[in-house]
Amino acid sequence: MGRISQIWVYLAEQPLLWLTITVGLFWLAQQLYRASGDFPLLNPVLVSVAVLVGVLMATGTPYHAYFDGAQFISFLLGPATVALAVPLASQAVTLRRHWLSITIALSVGSITAIASALAIGWATGLQGEMLLSMLPKSVTTPIAMGISDQIGGLPSLTAVFVILTGIVGAAIGIPLLRGLGMRDAVAKGFALGVASHGIGTARAFEHSEEAGAFSGLAMGLNGALTAILVPLVVWLLGL
Amino acid sequence: MRSVQAFCHGSAQPLLHNTHESQAATLMIGSIAALLILQLIGTIVIRLTGIPLPGPVVGMLLLCAFLLWRGATPDALAGTTRGLLTNLGLLFVPAGVGIITHLDAVADQWLALTLTLVASAVIAIVVTAFTLRLLMGRARHGARPSASGRGD
Numbered sequence: 203m204g205r206i207s208q209i210w211v212y213l214a215e216q217p218l219l220w221l222t223i224t225v226g227l228f229w230l231a232q233q234l235y236r237a238s239g240d241f242p243l244l245n246p247v248l249v250s251v252a253v254l255v256g257v258l259m260a261t262g263t264p265y266h267a268y269f270d271g272a273q274f275i276s277f278l279l280g281p282a283t284v285a286l287a288v289p290l291a292s293q294a295v296t297l298r299r300h301w302l303s304i305t306i307a308l309s310v311g312s313i314t315a316i317a318s319a320l321a322i323g324w325a326t327g328l329q330g331e332m333l334l335s336m337l338p339k340s341v342t343t344p345i346a347m348g349i350s351d352q353i354g355g356l357p358s359l360t361a362v363f364v365i366l367t368g369i370v371g372a373a374i375g376i377p378l379l380r381g382l383g384m385r386d387a388v389a390k391g392f393a394l395g396v397a398s399h400g401i402g403t404a405r406a407f408e409h410s411e412e413a414g415a416f417s418g419l420a421m422g423l424n425g426a427l428t429a430i431l432v433p434l435v436v437w438l439l440g441l
Numbered sequence: 442m443r444s445v446q447a448f449c450h451g452s453a454q455p456l457l458h459n460t461h462e463s464q465a466a467t468l469m470i471g472s473i474a475a476l477l478i479l480q481l482i483g484t485i486v487i488r489l490t491g492i493p494l495p496g497p498v499v500g501m502l503l504l505c506a507f508l509l510w511r512g513a514t515p516d517a518l519a520g521t522t523r524g525l526l527t528n529l530g531l532l533f534v535p536a537g538v539g540i541i542t543h544l545d546a547v548a549d550q551w552l553a554l555t556l557t558l559v560a561s562a563v564i565a566i567v568v569t570a571f572t573l574r575l576l577m578g579r580a581r582h583g584a585r586p587s588a589s590g591r592g593d
Contacts, residue, residue, distance in 0.1 A: 224531075224534055224535065225531065227534075228528075228530070228531045228534055245530075246530055246531075247530045247531075247533055247534060247537060250531075250534045250537075251534055251537035251538055251540065254534070254538045255538060255540060255541050258538065258541055259541070265538065265539060265541050265542050268535075268538060269535060269538075269539075272534070272535035272538070273535065275531060275532055275534065275535050276532065276535045276536060278525065278532050279497070279532045279533075280477075280480045280496070280497040280500075281473065281476035281477055281480060281497070281525065282525045282526065282529055282532055283480075283495070283497035283498060283500070283501055284476045284479045284480050284483070284497050284500040284501050284504055285476055285501075285521070285522035285525045285526055286501050286522075286526070287500075287501045287502070287503075287504035287505035287508060288504070288508065288514050288518060288519060288522040288523075289522070289526070290501075290505050291504075291505050291508035291509050291514060292514065294509055300576075300577050302576075303573060303576035303577045304573070306572070306576055307569055307572045307573035307576060308569075310568060310569065310572045311565055311568060311569030311572065314564060314565045314568045314569065315561060315562075315564075315565035318560065318561040318564045318565060319557060319561040322556060322557045322560050322561055323553070323557040323561075326552070326553035326556050326557055327550070327553050328550065328553050328554070328557060332546070332550065332554075336554075336557060336558075339558070339561075340561075340562075340565060342495075343533070343536050344495040344497075345494070345495055345498070348495070358539060358542060358543065359543050359546065361536050361539050362537075362539055362540045362543050362547065363554075363558065364536075365533055365536055365537035365539075365540070366537075366540075366554075366558050367558055367561075367562055368533060369537075370558055370559050370562045371562045371566060372530075374559075374562070374563065375562075375566045378563065378566065378567070379566065379567070379570050382567065382571075384570055384571070384574065386570075386573075386574045386577070388573070388577070389569075389570040389571070389573040389574040389577070390570055392569060392570070392573050393565075393566045393567075393569035393570035393573070394566065396565060396566075396569045397562050397565035397566045397569060398562060398566070400529055400532070400533060401529075401530055401533050403526075403529060404526070404527075404528075404529035404530040405530075407526055407527055407529070408527075414526065418526075420569075422498050422501055422502070425494065425495070425498055426494055426498065429494065
């Protein structure tokens with residue numbers, strides 16, 4: 203028994219343990235998700251995060267110790283973002299033909315995401331740092347954290363809202379739009395990218411390559427637009 | 442697996458197959474290097490110009506411009522990017538676990554937060570999807586002769 207706890211103490215300080223657990227759990231969560239016939243509440247990101255939070259709390263592991271190992275996974279977000287150019291370039295024909303529609307829909311979607319978060323958050327009683335941290339929630343983590351810092355929110359809290367928004371969008375976006383009679387893969391993917399960034403984009407790629415490409419495009423563009431709009435809204439409203 | 446079988450049969454195939462595999466592996470490293478180099482260039486551009494965007498997004502725009510100029514995506518790059526993008530969700534898990542550092546604040550206002558996150562996501566998704574379909578539908582009617590050629 204003493205031997206086992208010694209090994210645990212040793213491993214808990216090594217990057218290998220939490221890296222392995224994160225990748226292994228995500229793989230299991232993916233199998234579970236597929237076995238359930240893509241049941242939305244069994245979204246692999248949601249299940250992995252929930253189980254890992256439980257494991258960290260049960261073992262008394264601080265987040266920074268976990269992140270020392272798991273940061274290698276987070277690092278891949280950079281190359282993966284660059285990689286979004288490949289499906290995007292494959293949609294060049296649609297892009298050239300519909301650039302004006304895309305620009306308008308992007309602006310409408312971006313403003314809707316920010317304004318609805320502000321209005322509903324305010325109406326439900328969110329205040330101060332909590333409300334400010336909520337505003338950039340629809341864009342990818344590194345951009346959102348930068349915006350949050352700039353407007354006086356808490357970047358690490360914003361990261362949490364970003365991930366939760368991504369999970370919500372990925373879980374309900376496609377079934378919701380299907381229920382409303384939306385059959386256009388481009389529109390579905392684009393909406394997921396605007397509202398729920400990379401996690402929505404991951405879900406859009408499961409739907410189709412075309413949906414994924416436009417989701418990635420929307421995610422990149424909305425990151426840029428939100429970085430301009432949110433500080434502007436905060437300044438205009440004097441928040 | 443196939444190369445192991447071929448090897449057991451003792452044919453001339455395995456040598457050829459091995460050559461192929463090592464070539465594919467080299468090409469994969471090449472595309473990972475390309476992605477990292479573009480991210481690095483993007484980061485340098487941001488540092489020099491002060492554009493409020495993350496380096497990888499600039500890297501994405503540069504790669505997209507390059508691929509459009511070149512007219513086709515190399516097979517190895519297409520394979521590597523598909524591998525990365527089909528498992529994109531995994532890359533968000535470590536940041537998501539960060540919720541553990543804000544459990545108290547989140548638990549205090551869980552109802553307001555849930556309402557805001559869910560309602561705002563639903564509204565943004567529905568409004569964006571239907572706006573784009575409406576606008577593109579109109580554009581497609583305007584350009585009827587080529588409208589059927591979308592997304593080859």
